[in-house]
Amino acid sequence: MTKKKKSVKPSNDAALSRFVRIVGEKNALRGEDMTPYLREQRDLYRGKAAMVLKPANAEEVSKILALADKTKTVIVPQGGNTGLVGGQVPFDKNAIVVSTARLNKIREVDANANTMTVESGVILQNAQEAAVKAERLFPLSLGAEGSCTIGGNLSTNAGGTQVLAYGNARDLVLGLEVVLANGKILRGLRKLKKDNTGYDLRHLFMGAEGTLGIITAAVLKLFPSPRAISTAWIGVPSPEAALTLLNLALSRAGTSLTSFELMPRIALEFDLRHLPGARDPLASPHPWYVLAEIFGDDEARTRELMETLLADGMEKNLVVDATISESVEQRTMLWKLRTAMSDVQKPEGGSIKHDISVPVSSVPAFVKEATAKVEKMIPGARVVAFGHLGDGNLHYNVSQPVGADKAKFLAKWEALNEAVHAIVAKYEGSISAEHGIGFLKRDLLAKAKDPVALSVMHAIKQTLDPNGILNPGKVLRGRKS
Secondary structure (H helix, E strand, C coil): CCCCCCCCCHHHHHHHHHHHHHHHHHHEECCCHHHHHCCCCCCCECCCCCCCEECHHHHHHHHHHHHHHHCCEEEHHHEEEECCCCCCCCEECCEEEEECCCCCCEEEECCCCCCEEEEECEEEHHHHHHHHHEEEEEECCCCCCCEEHHHHHHHEEEEEEECHHHCCCHHCCCCCCCCEECCCCEEECCCCCCCCCCCHHHHHHCCCCCCEEEEEEEEECEECCCCCCEEEEEEECCHHHHHHHHHHHHHHHHHEHHHHHHHHEEHHHHHHHHHHCCCCCCCCCCCCEEEEEHHHHHHHHHHHHHHHHHHHHHHHHCCCCECCCCCHHHHHHHHCCCCCCCCCHHHCCCEECCCCEECCHHHHHHHHHHHHHHHHHHHCCEEEEEEECCCCCEEEEEECCCCCCCHHCCCCCHHHHHEEEEEHCCCCCCCCCCCCCCCCCCHHHHCCCHHHHHHHHHHHHHHCCCCCCCCCCCCCCCCCC
């Protein structure tokens, strides 16, 4: 009697070789070659994975996901790896990272339709420059624009400095191409501004952080390039004065007011200490600053509008001092002072971060109440609250007391988060304004989100990704990653 042979399970290498064949050996990374894909810029997380795949097009992504769905292989999509909440980091030794780096083609710039069709791996700055060549503007602007990608921007619904006039990333998209968990390609690259043919599926995938599908291309909205830009650095006495000045600016400039950033003196002091070439824009220090920008079609009229705004602000005791940039170089330096404010906190020691939003009218009250709470909990803590006053989004960061032990300070992260987020909830705000949920805020979301909304989110996840292969453990709790 012949014994029945036992079935032999293929080795992990044998299984992975099927994925390698899809993209080719040179586009499959293992071992130390994966290191840049396993660590994020804050070094909060160090991930693990079996392999990094770099597909060249949507069809290769489709084949990868079809195989992954069949074999129950975890897939973690990754763009420029600039995310700040760990959404792009793999935590499963058997996971495969799908990098969109090779999906980097700008397929079309249609100036007549004011659209641009790009693949998800296109660097944001490259998209901006392509728009400029066509005498158009793609207004999404972030500190990481030289390395972040369009796919990552859309997957996290990035905000940036011009949300006030143009909206978040999701507001800048007309159509999407998305590969679903089962490998099917949702082909929605349409330029239509009006389309009422059923559910608007594109919005499911923007802000979903790769948990529902992998964005492979998008049709982006373009706008006329501004012929004139007036940028002012403004010293103000308080957030209350800044808020009143914002409303005055909106009444004077309307949608021509594209940016209105609020910053405390301490953030500028960090710039002056740690940012090469930084200089104080004003003759004397002020407790708070505003960086305001107006777009226009005529240099003289645009500058006059800014000057009139500043004069009115001074008359109403909202503005103490101000300077208007006289050149592209000066404008660039003013913006560099603002965009460097996260990086210059690093040399100051540990920093506990909050990316929050509250109604615009509540910003001053929130800052006052949250700061009092933080300083009571951690005497000597230095609150560095800066961000986009025009849309109510603050990066409410807390730097350690001078000379404090960094590890002991950072150990208070969860307790401080809980206290600050409780105040955010009081003002009916959000615990994540533009950075996403990822892994860092997943458990916070379960406490902050309406239970019915959470149940709908779980139902959508189950429908689109029944095997739980797409970025599991991010945004929602589910299959352990």
